[in-house]
Amino acid sequence: MQRDLHARGQATMDRVVQDGVQRVCTESNDRPPAELAKRLEADQMKTIAFPQGNLIGDWKNGERIAQDGRGLQWTDKPGAPGGGSCYNCHQLSPKEASFGTIGPSLSRFGAIRGNGPEIQKYVYGKIFNAKAYNLCSQMPRLGYSGTLTEEQIKDLVGLLLDPASPVNQ
Protein backbone atom coordinates (compact mmCIF):
# COMPACT_ATOMS: atom_id res chain seq x y z
CA MET A 1 0.00 0.00 0.00
CA GLN A 2 2.77 2.42 0.92
CA ARG A 3 4.41 1.80 -2.42
CA ASP A 4 1.35 1.77 -4.65
CA LEU A 5 -0.59 4.69 -3.20
CA HIS A 6 0.30 8.35 -3.45
CA ALA A 7 -1.07 11.49 -1.90
CA ARG A 8 -3.62 13.44 -3.88
CA GLY A 9 -5.41 16.56 -2.73
CA GLN A 10 -6.12 16.28 0.96
CA ALA A 11 -5.80 12.49 0.90
CA THR A 12 -2.31 12.17 2.32
CA MET A 13 -0.27 9.04 2.99
CA ASP A 14 -0.59 9.25 6.78
CA ARG A 15 -4.13 8.02 6.21
CA VAL A 16 -2.98 4.49 5.40
CA VAL A 17 -1.14 4.01 8.65
CA GLN A 18 -3.46 1.70 10.55
CA ASP A 19 -4.30 2.61 14.13
CA GLY A 20 -4.86 0.01 16.84
CA VAL A 21 -8.59 -0.26 16.24
CA GLN A 22 -8.14 -0.82 12.52
CA ARG A 23 -5.42 -3.40 13.09
CA VAL A 24 -7.42 -5.36 15.64
CA CYS A 25 -10.55 -5.30 13.50
CA THR A 26 -8.66 -6.31 10.35
CA GLU A 27 -6.87 -9.17 12.10
CA SER A 28 -10.00 -10.46 13.81
CA ASN A 29 -12.27 -10.08 10.79
CA ASP A 30 -14.31 -7.51 12.74
CA ARG A 31 -14.91 -10.06 15.54
CA PRO A 32 -12.44 -9.03 18.24
CA PRO A 33 -12.11 -10.94 21.51
CA ALA A 34 -14.56 -9.53 24.05
CA GLU A 35 -12.01 -8.44 26.66
CA LEU A 36 -9.85 -6.63 24.15
CA ALA A 37 -12.89 -5.00 22.56
CA LYS A 38 -14.05 -3.65 25.92
CA ARG A 39 -10.66 -2.12 26.65
CA LEU A 40 -10.30 -0.52 23.24
CA GLU A 41 -13.88 0.76 23.31
CA ALA A 42 -13.09 2.46 26.62
CA ASP A 43 -10.03 4.05 25.00
CA GLN A 44 -12.15 5.30 22.14
CA MET A 45 -14.69 6.71 24.59
CA LYS A 46 -11.92 8.90 26.05
CA THR A 47 -11.56 10.64 22.68
CA ILE A 48 -15.05 12.11 22.86
CA ALA A 49 -15.39 15.62 24.27
CA PHE A 50 -19.09 15.84 25.14
CA PRO A 51 -20.32 19.45 25.00
CA GLN A 52 -22.19 20.82 28.00
CA GLY A 53 -25.91 21.43 28.09
CA ASN A 54 -28.47 20.74 25.40
CA LEU A 55 -27.09 18.68 22.50
CA ILE A 56 -30.11 19.01 20.27
CA GLY A 57 -29.18 21.34 17.41
CA ASP A 58 -30.99 22.46 14.27
CA TRP A 59 -32.64 19.47 12.55
CA LYS A 60 -33.13 21.40 9.29
CA ASN A 61 -29.39 21.79 9.02
CA GLY A 62 -29.04 18.22 10.23
CA GLU A 63 -31.04 16.96 7.25
CA ARG A 64 -28.69 18.84 4.89
CA ILE A 65 -25.66 17.33 6.62
CA ALA A 66 -27.18 13.85 6.46
CA GLN A 67 -27.78 14.21 2.72
CA ASP A 68 -24.28 15.50 1.98
CA GLY A 69 -21.78 12.88 0.88
CA ARG A 70 -18.82 15.19 0.45
CA GLY A 71 -15.78 15.63 2.63
CA LEU A 72 -12.23 14.26 3.02
CA GLN A 73 -11.98 12.87 -0.52
CA TRP A 74 -9.19 13.99 -2.82
CA THR A 75 -11.88 15.66 -4.95
CA ASP A 76 -13.11 17.71 -1.99
CA LYS A 77 -11.73 21.12 -1.18
CA PRO A 78 -9.54 20.85 1.92
CA GLY A 79 -11.12 22.55 4.89
CA ALA A 80 -14.48 23.00 3.20
CA PRO A 81 -17.43 21.85 5.31
CA GLY A 82 -18.36 18.29 4.55
CA GLY A 83 -21.34 16.12 5.32
CA GLY A 84 -22.03 12.99 7.26
CA SER A 85 -23.05 10.80 4.31
CA CYS A 86 -25.74 9.47 6.61
CA TYR A 87 -28.24 8.50 3.90
CA ASN A 88 -25.58 6.36 2.25
CA CYS A 89 -26.11 3.81 4.99
CA HIS A 90 -29.25 4.73 6.92
CA GLN A 91 -32.91 5.42 6.49
CA LEU A 92 -33.79 8.70 8.21
CA SER A 93 -36.61 10.96 7.07
CA PRO A 94 -39.58 9.03 5.64
CA LYS A 95 -39.64 11.56 2.80
CA GLU A 96 -36.30 10.32 1.48
CA ALA A 97 -36.67 7.17 -0.58
CA SER A 98 -33.01 6.98 -1.54
CA PHE A 99 -31.44 5.53 1.57
CA GLY A 100 -28.93 2.80 2.19
CA THR A 101 -29.22 -0.31 4.31
CA ILE A 102 -25.63 -0.77 5.47
CA GLY A 103 -26.66 0.60 8.86
CA PRO A 104 -29.95 0.17 10.72
CA SER A 105 -32.96 2.34 9.92
CA LEU A 106 -33.11 5.44 12.13
CA SER A 107 -36.72 6.07 11.29
CA ARG A 108 -38.62 7.46 14.33
CA PHE A 109 -35.47 7.26 16.42
CA GLY A 110 -36.42 10.05 18.87
CA ALA A 111 -40.10 9.15 18.87
CA ILE A 112 -39.15 5.69 20.09
CA ARG A 113 -36.25 6.52 22.41
CA GLY A 114 -37.14 9.92 23.77
CA ASN A 115 -34.89 12.97 23.74
CA GLY A 116 -33.55 13.40 27.27
CA PRO A 117 -29.92 14.01 28.31
CA GLU A 118 -28.86 10.34 28.26
CA ILE A 119 -30.06 9.64 24.75
CA GLN A 120 -28.67 12.98 23.57
CA LYS A 121 -25.27 11.97 24.93
CA TYR A 122 -25.51 8.53 23.33
CA VAL A 123 -26.36 9.91 19.89
CA TYR A 124 -23.67 12.58 20.08
CA GLY A 125 -21.08 10.07 21.19
CA LYS A 126 -22.04 7.51 18.58
CA ILE A 127 -21.68 10.01 15.77
CA PHE A 128 -18.43 11.42 17.17
CA ASN A 129 -16.84 7.99 17.64
CA ALA A 130 -18.95 4.95 16.87
CA LYS A 131 -16.06 2.65 17.85
CA ALA A 132 -16.49 3.63 21.50
CA TYR A 133 -19.78 1.71 21.47
CA ASN A 134 -18.98 -1.11 19.03
CA LEU A 135 -15.29 -1.51 18.32
CA CYS A 136 -15.43 -2.83 14.77
CA SER A 137 -18.50 -0.94 13.64
CA GLN A 138 -18.48 0.01 9.95
CA MET A 139 -19.66 3.47 10.93
CA PRO A 140 -16.93 6.09 10.49
CA ARG A 141 -15.70 8.08 13.48
CA LEU A 142 -17.14 11.31 12.15
CA GLY A 143 -16.05 13.60 14.98
CA TYR A 144 -12.74 11.91 15.75
CA SER A 145 -11.69 11.98 12.09
CA GLY A 146 -12.45 15.69 11.84
CA THR A 147 -15.19 15.10 9.27
CA LEU A 148 -17.89 16.90 11.26
CA THR A 149 -17.72 19.81 13.69
CA GLU A 150 -19.33 19.88 17.12
CA GLU A 151 -22.11 22.07 15.75
CA GLN A 152 -22.77 19.73 12.83
CA ILE A 153 -23.01 16.74 15.15
CA LYS A 154 -25.48 18.63 17.36
CA ASP A 155 -27.57 19.34 14.27
CA LEU A 156 -27.59 15.61 13.52
CA VAL A 157 -28.62 14.92 17.12
CA GLY A 158 -31.47 17.33 16.40
CA LEU A 159 -32.36 15.44 13.24
CA LEU A 160 -32.64 12.23 15.23
CA LEU A 161 -34.19 13.49 18.46
CA ASP A 162 -36.14 16.70 17.85
CA PRO A 163 -39.87 15.85 17.96
CA ALA A 164 -40.36 18.27 15.05
CA SER A 165 -37.76 16.49 12.90
CA PRO A 166 -39.12 14.57 9.87
CA VAL A 167 -37.36 11.49 11.29
CA ASN A 168 -39.85 11.45 14.16
CA GLN A 169 -43.06 11.97 12.21
Added chain:
Amino acid sequence: MREIQRYRQMVSEDSPAELFEVEGEALWKKPQGPKQASLEKCDLGLGPGVLKGAYAQLPRYFKDADRVMDLETRLLHCMMALQGRSREEATQRVFGNADRPSEMESLSAYIATQSRGMKMAPGLSHPKEKEAYELGRALYFQRTGPWDFACTSCHGEESKRIRMQALPVLLKPEQARPVVASWPAYRISTSAFITLQWRMNDCYRQMRLPEPAFGSDTTVALIHFITVTGKGEPYRGPGNKR
Protein backbone atom coordinates in the same frame (compact mmCIF):
# COMPACT_ATOMS: atom_id res chain seq x y z
CA MET B 1 -36.11 -8.33 -9.69
CA ARG B 2 -37.56 -9.29 -13.05
CA GLU B 3 -38.10 -5.65 -14.01
CA ILE B 4 -34.44 -4.78 -13.59
CA GLN B 5 -33.46 -7.78 -15.67
CA ARG B 6 -35.85 -6.63 -18.36
CA TYR B 7 -34.35 -3.14 -18.17
CA ARG B 8 -30.86 -4.53 -18.52
CA GLN B 9 -31.93 -6.64 -21.46
CA MET B 10 -33.42 -3.57 -23.12
CA VAL B 11 -30.34 -1.43 -22.65
CA SER B 12 -27.97 -4.15 -23.82
CA GLU B 13 -29.51 -4.11 -27.30
CA ASP B 14 -27.89 -1.39 -29.47
CA SER B 15 -25.74 -0.64 -26.50
CA PRO B 16 -23.91 2.70 -26.28
CA ALA B 17 -20.89 0.56 -25.43
CA GLU B 18 -20.66 -0.18 -29.16
CA LEU B 19 -19.61 3.42 -29.83
CA PHE B 20 -16.63 2.93 -27.55
CA GLU B 21 -15.80 -0.40 -29.19
CA VAL B 22 -15.57 1.34 -32.57
CA GLU B 23 -13.33 4.03 -31.14
CA GLY B 24 -11.23 1.36 -29.48
CA GLU B 25 -10.70 -0.48 -32.76
CA ALA B 26 -9.43 2.72 -34.35
CA LEU B 27 -7.00 3.29 -31.48
CA TRP B 28 -5.78 -0.30 -31.61
CA LYS B 29 -4.81 0.20 -35.25
CA LYS B 30 -3.48 3.76 -34.97
CA PRO B 31 0.30 4.30 -35.19
CA GLN B 32 1.35 6.34 -32.16
CA GLY B 33 4.36 7.31 -30.09
CA PRO B 34 8.02 7.74 -31.00
CA LYS B 35 8.01 4.33 -32.70
CA GLN B 36 4.91 5.25 -34.71
CA ALA B 37 3.56 1.77 -34.17
CA SER B 38 0.02 0.53 -33.65
CA LEU B 39 -0.97 -1.84 -30.85
CA GLU B 40 -1.73 -4.62 -33.32
CA LYS B 41 1.23 -6.70 -32.15
CA CYS B 42 0.33 -6.35 -28.48
CA ASP B 43 0.30 -9.72 -26.77
CA LEU B 44 -2.58 -9.91 -24.30
CA GLY B 45 -1.73 -13.47 -23.35
CA LEU B 46 -2.80 -15.49 -26.38
CA GLY B 47 -0.12 -14.26 -28.77
CA PRO B 48 0.65 -10.96 -30.50
CA GLY B 49 -2.52 -9.35 -31.81
CA VAL B 50 -4.82 -12.18 -30.71
CA LEU B 51 -7.93 -10.52 -29.32
CA LYS B 52 -10.55 -13.26 -29.45
CA GLY B 53 -10.82 -14.63 -25.94
CA ALA B 54 -8.01 -12.40 -24.63
CA TYR B 55 -10.09 -10.51 -22.07
CA ALA B 56 -11.53 -13.71 -20.63
CA GLN B 57 -8.10 -15.01 -19.61
CA LEU B 58 -7.07 -11.85 -17.76
CA PRO B 59 -5.62 -10.98 -15.32
CA ARG B 60 -2.65 -13.27 -15.77
CA TYR B 61 1.10 -13.46 -15.35
CA PHE B 62 3.23 -12.09 -18.15
CA LYS B 63 6.79 -13.34 -18.37
CA ASP B 64 8.16 -10.32 -20.26
CA ALA B 65 7.03 -7.99 -17.48
CA ASP B 66 7.45 -10.59 -14.73
CA ARG B 67 4.19 -9.63 -13.10
CA VAL B 68 0.45 -10.22 -13.10
CA MET B 69 -1.39 -7.73 -15.26
CA ASP B 70 -5.01 -6.91 -15.94
CA LEU B 71 -6.16 -5.62 -19.32
CA GLU B 72 -5.42 -1.96 -18.74
CA THR B 73 -2.04 -2.63 -17.14
CA ARG B 74 -1.12 -4.79 -20.12
CA LEU B 75 -2.27 -2.10 -22.56
CA LEU B 76 -0.02 0.40 -20.80
CA HIS B 77 2.84 -2.06 -21.14
CA CYS B 78 2.23 -2.33 -24.88
CA MET B 79 1.93 1.43 -25.29
CA MET B 80 5.36 1.76 -23.71
CA ALA B 81 7.05 -1.27 -25.28
CA LEU B 82 5.59 -1.22 -28.80
CA GLN B 83 4.83 2.47 -29.29
CA GLY B 84 7.76 3.82 -27.28
CA ARG B 85 5.50 6.04 -25.23
CA SER B 86 6.53 7.13 -21.76
CA ARG B 87 4.53 6.03 -18.75
CA GLU B 88 3.90 9.67 -17.95
CA GLU B 89 2.43 10.43 -21.35
CA ALA B 90 0.43 7.24 -21.66
CA THR B 91 -1.12 7.64 -18.20
CA GLN B 92 -1.74 11.36 -18.43
CA ARG B 93 -5.45 10.81 -18.95
CA VAL B 94 -6.40 7.25 -18.11
CA PHE B 95 -9.96 8.09 -17.07
CA GLY B 96 -12.18 10.10 -19.39
CA ASN B 97 -15.54 11.83 -19.05
CA ALA B 98 -18.86 12.25 -20.82
CA ASP B 99 -17.34 14.50 -23.46
CA ARG B 100 -14.39 12.31 -24.30
CA PRO B 101 -13.44 8.80 -23.22
CA SER B 102 -9.83 7.92 -22.51
CA GLU B 103 -7.81 5.65 -24.77
CA MET B 104 -7.85 2.96 -22.10
CA GLU B 105 -11.64 3.03 -21.93
CA SER B 106 -12.18 2.74 -25.67
CA LEU B 107 -9.51 0.06 -26.05
CA SER B 108 -11.01 -1.87 -23.12
CA ALA B 109 -14.42 -1.83 -24.77
CA TYR B 110 -13.02 -3.06 -28.08
CA ILE B 111 -11.00 -5.86 -26.55
CA ALA B 112 -13.57 -7.00 -23.99
CA THR B 113 -16.33 -7.44 -26.53
CA GLN B 114 -14.24 -10.07 -28.30
CA SER B 115 -14.50 -12.36 -25.31
CA ARG B 116 -18.28 -12.35 -25.29
CA GLY B 117 -19.70 -15.76 -24.56
CA MET B 118 -16.42 -17.14 -23.26
CA LYS B 119 -15.92 -18.31 -19.71
CA MET B 120 -13.87 -16.02 -17.49
CA ALA B 121 -10.62 -17.86 -16.82
CA PRO B 122 -8.02 -15.67 -15.10
CA GLY B 123 -4.55 -17.10 -14.44
CA LEU B 124 -4.38 -19.45 -11.46
CA SER B 125 -1.27 -21.59 -11.73
CA HIS B 126 1.74 -19.26 -11.66
CA PRO B 127 3.08 -18.44 -8.17
CA LYS B 128 2.70 -14.72 -8.85
CA GLU B 129 -0.92 -15.26 -9.82
CA LYS B 130 -1.49 -16.98 -6.49
CA GLU B 131 0.33 -14.17 -4.73
CA ALA B 132 -1.82 -11.55 -6.46
CA TYR B 133 -4.94 -13.43 -5.38
CA GLU B 134 -3.78 -13.54 -1.76
CA LEU B 135 -2.77 -9.89 -1.82
CA GLY B 136 -6.14 -8.93 -3.29
CA ARG B 137 -7.91 -10.90 -0.62
CA ALA B 138 -5.87 -9.30 2.17
CA LEU B 139 -6.52 -5.82 0.77
CA TYR B 140 -10.24 -6.58 0.59
CA PHE B 141 -10.33 -6.94 4.37
CA GLN B 142 -7.92 -4.17 5.31
CA ARG B 143 -9.55 -1.46 7.39
CA THR B 144 -7.77 1.82 6.96
CA GLY B 145 -8.12 5.53 6.37
CA PRO B 146 -9.95 8.22 8.34
CA TRP B 147 -13.25 6.38 7.94
CA ASP B 148 -11.87 2.93 8.82
CA PHE B 149 -13.18 1.44 5.60
CA ALA B 150 -12.25 -1.84 4.00
CA CYS B 151 -13.90 -3.26 0.89
CA THR B 152 -15.91 -5.33 3.36
CA SER B 153 -17.44 -2.17 4.84
CA CYS B 154 -19.68 -2.02 1.80
CA HIS B 155 -19.07 -5.33 0.05
CA GLY B 156 -18.96 -7.61 3.04
CA GLU B 157 -22.55 -8.28 4.00
CA GLU B 158 -25.47 -9.78 2.10
CA SER B 159 -28.29 -7.73 0.62
CA LYS B 160 -26.94 -4.31 1.53
CA ARG B 161 -27.15 -1.21 -0.56
CA ILE B 162 -25.55 2.24 -0.48
CA ARG B 163 -28.32 4.71 -1.17
CA MET B 164 -30.12 2.76 -3.91
CA GLN B 165 -27.09 0.95 -5.31
CA ALA B 166 -27.01 -2.76 -4.50
CA LEU B 167 -23.66 -3.96 -3.18
CA PRO B 168 -22.42 -7.39 -4.26
CA VAL B 169 -20.45 -9.42 -1.75
CA LEU B 170 -17.48 -10.08 -4.01
CA LEU B 171 -16.15 -12.78 -1.68
CA LYS B 172 -18.93 -15.06 -2.90
CA PRO B 173 -18.62 -16.65 -6.34
CA GLU B 174 -22.33 -16.39 -7.06
CA GLN B 175 -22.16 -12.62 -6.51
CA ALA B 176 -18.78 -12.03 -8.14
CA ARG B 177 -19.76 -13.87 -11.33
CA PRO B 178 -22.33 -11.39 -12.67
CA VAL B 179 -19.91 -8.58 -11.82
CA VAL B 180 -16.95 -9.96 -13.74
CA ALA B 181 -19.27 -10.77 -16.64
CA SER B 182 -20.35 -7.14 -17.05
CA TRP B 183 -17.25 -5.00 -16.64
CA PRO B 184 -16.03 -2.80 -18.28
CA ALA B 185 -19.28 -0.99 -18.89
CA TYR B 186 -21.13 2.09 -20.10
CA ARG B 187 -22.50 3.99 -17.15
CA ILE B 188 -25.74 5.59 -18.28
CA SER B 189 -26.05 8.17 -15.51
CA THR B 190 -22.71 9.78 -16.36
CA SER B 191 -22.54 8.93 -20.09
CA ALA B 192 -19.11 7.54 -19.44
CA PHE B 193 -17.41 4.24 -20.10
CA ILE B 194 -15.98 2.84 -16.89
CA THR B 195 -13.32 0.22 -16.36
CA LEU B 196 -12.09 -1.86 -13.44
CA GLN B 197 -8.99 0.31 -12.93
CA TRP B 198 -11.37 3.26 -12.68
CA ARG B 199 -13.57 1.38 -10.24
CA MET B 200 -10.67 0.56 -7.92
CA ASN B 201 -9.48 4.15 -8.13
CA ASP B 202 -12.92 5.53 -7.36
CA CYS B 203 -13.48 3.15 -4.46
CA TYR B 204 -10.24 4.33 -2.87
CA ARG B 205 -11.35 7.94 -3.37
CA GLN B 206 -14.68 7.30 -1.70
CA MET B 207 -12.96 5.38 1.09
CA ARG B 208 -11.13 8.63 1.82
CA LEU B 209 -7.78 7.03 1.01
CA PRO B 210 -4.87 8.32 -1.08
CA GLU B 211 -4.82 7.42 -4.76
CA PRO B 212 -3.63 4.01 -6.01
CA ALA B 213 -1.31 4.19 -9.00
CA PHE B 214 -2.81 3.07 -12.31
CA GLY B 215 -1.87 -0.53 -12.99
CA SER B 216 -0.21 -0.91 -9.60
CA ASP B 217 0.08 -4.26 -7.85
CA THR B 218 -2.62 -3.07 -5.46
CA THR B 219 -5.22 -2.45 -8.15
CA VAL B 220 -4.24 -5.53 -10.15
CA ALA B 221 -4.40 -7.73 -7.05
CA LEU B 222 -7.91 -6.56 -6.21
CA ILE B 223 -9.10 -7.04 -9.79
CA HIS B 224 -7.47 -10.47 -9.92
CA PHE B 225 -9.04 -11.53 -6.62
CA ILE B 226 -12.52 -10.52 -7.78
CA THR B 227 -12.09 -12.11 -11.21
CA VAL B 228 -10.86 -15.39 -9.74
CA THR B 229 -13.80 -15.42 -7.36
CA GLY B 230 -16.12 -14.94 -10.33
CA LYS B 231 -14.34 -17.32 -12.69
CA GLY B 232 -16.26 -19.63 -14.95
CA GLU B 233 -18.94 -17.11 -15.75
CA PRO B 234 -19.58 -16.59 -19.48
CA TYR B 235 -18.58 -13.04 -20.35
CA ARG B 236 -21.53 -10.86 -21.35
CA GLY B 237 -19.91 -7.46 -21.66
CA PRO B 238 -19.16 -4.73 -22.15
CA GLY B 239 -22.24 -4.03 -20.08
CA ASN B 240 -24.45 -1.12 -19.26
CA LYS B 241 -24.89 0.17 -15.74
CA ARG B 242 -27.16 2.68 -14.09
